[in-house]
Amino acid sequence: MESHTDTIIEKTESHFFPVFNRSPLVVDKASGCLVWDVDGKEYIDLTSGWGVTTLGHSYPVLIQVISEQLGLCMQAPNCNLSYTIPQAEASELLCEISPPELTRVFFTNCGSEAVEGAIKLARRAKNKPGFIACRNGFHGRTLGAASITGQERYRAPFEPLLPGMKFVEFGSCAAIEAAIDEETAAIIVEPIQGEGGVIVPPAGYLNGLRKIAHRHDILLIFDEIQTGIGRTGKMFGANHEGVTPDILLLGKCLGGGIPVGAIVITEDVAATIEKGDHGGTFAGNPIACAAVVSVIRELLAHRILEHCQKAGDIVINSLREIQHSTAEKIVDIRGRGLLIGCELSSDELASAISNQCLEQGVIINVVHGKVIRIFPALNVDLSLLEKGMQTIANIMGSSLLSEDT
Numbered sequence: 001m002e003s004h005t006d007t008i009i010e011k012t013e014s015h016f017f018p019v020f021n022r023s024p025l026v027v028d029k030a031s032g033c034l035v036w037d038v039d040g041k042e043y044i045d046l047t048s049g050w051g052v053t054t055l056g057h058s059y060p061v062l063i064q065v066i067s068e069q070l071g072l073c074m075q076a077p078n079c080n081l082s083y084t085i086p087q088a089e090a091s092e093l094l095c096e097i098s099p100p101e102l103t104r105v106f107f108t109n110c111g112s113e114a115v116e117g118a119i120k121l122a123r124r125a126k127n128k129p130g131f132i133a134c135r136n137g138f139h140g141r142t143l144g145a146a147s148i149t150g151q152e153r154y155r156a157p158f159e160p161l162l163p164g165m166k167f168v169e170f171g172s173c174a175a176i177e178a179a180i181d182e183e184t185a186a187i188i189v190e191p192i193q194g195e196g197g198v199i200v201p202p203a204g205y206l207n208g209l210r211k212i213a214h215r216h217d218i219l220l221i222f223d224e225i226q227t228g229i230g231r232t233g234k235m236f237g238a239n240h241e242g243v244t245p246d247i248l249l250l251g252k253c254l255g256g257g258i259p260v261g262a263i264v265i266t267e268d269v270a271a272t273i274e275k276g277d278h279g280g281t282f283a284g285n286p287i288a289c290a291a292v293v294s295v296i297r298e299l300l301a302h303r304i305l306e307h308c309q310k311a312g313d314i315v316i317n318s319l320r321e322i323q324h325s326t327a328e329k330i331v332d333i334r335g336r337g338l339l340i341g342c343e344l345s346s347d348e349l350a351s352a353i354s355n356q357c358l359e360q361g362v363i364i365n366v367v368h369g370k371v372i373r374i375f376p377a378l379n380v381d382l383s384l385l386e387k388g389m390q391t392i393a394n395i396m397g398s399s400l401l402s403e404d405t
């Protein structure tokens, strides 16, 4: 008899766009950092659903809050031409946890849509079309976001994209400053490049960018869609340098699993907005906003950012141990909090390890070909995390792997 797994895979592969290179995992249910497939096999999820399930899968408080809101109102009558309690609370709370200069928010349905909004805002505020972004960066899949994404494979097939975009080396303030011209409206960077392979810029970079943006009277946009809402052990990635952008972009962790993103801006940027400039049928939807409130309150109430730092240390330390015993396989270990990259010596090795991890019940992510990205829920159970890391250690240390690759 054909297994349930095969049927689901076949249905998906026959009908869904053929854009993903999926692994043969058919999810049945998930709880915390555990996931079960349709055959009942258990896995440890070290990816938090791609940096999304902030509090783990099926977090009871989140489920309760969302369920209550579902029963109250899923979509406001006349949409954003009325007010809702969740939108008011989410807006206030997000401004409260953001640096004091950031005073206004707009909620989106995803990260890319936050990036799109930022492009419009910056063009409107500065009345100029140009952006400076970084090579190897990632800002999303929509056309505007692809236009400022500094990786050929996301851009080339879809040219022509938005004009006026320049790409410079990540981590160099001098390169950014040299690229500024009279058409430049804004600089956009990730505080840590996520999809680019978990690249941490040199200390002082974000601060340097802040000064450059002020000096040239252009906007500084931080794409914290991956680094924001506690992922790096602080509420925002730029908090490690105490730097405040003019426009802060959020997504992924913000909804704890519910699709939502946000744009948070200064009063100066807000002053340039005119009624009708932007909108969205689902923007600030009550379900999404209820999730945002719940995620942020839980993070604060249970000191989850501290836990995240501690868990991050466990991951880094165990990767270092693996590196000692398998010196040539691990080229670099980097990251902050629970956004950790482990660069391997080859793409083949990375995919072999990730396949074996899956077989042995641990879900990891490979980004940029050969970087294993470990980014579990911020409240990950430490003994589960250690168990997962032990499995990775065993696989990387196994003679089988060294013979094969």
Ligand SMILES: *Cc1c(COP(=O)(O)O)cnc(C)c1O
Binding pocket: 110, 111, 112, 113, 115, 138, 139, 140, 141, 190, 194, 195, 223, 224, 225, 226, 251, 252
């Ligand atoms: C994931 C990501 C995006 C895109 O977000 P989507 O929700 O997938 O549209 C943009 N920027 C960064 C830094 C991201 O990590």
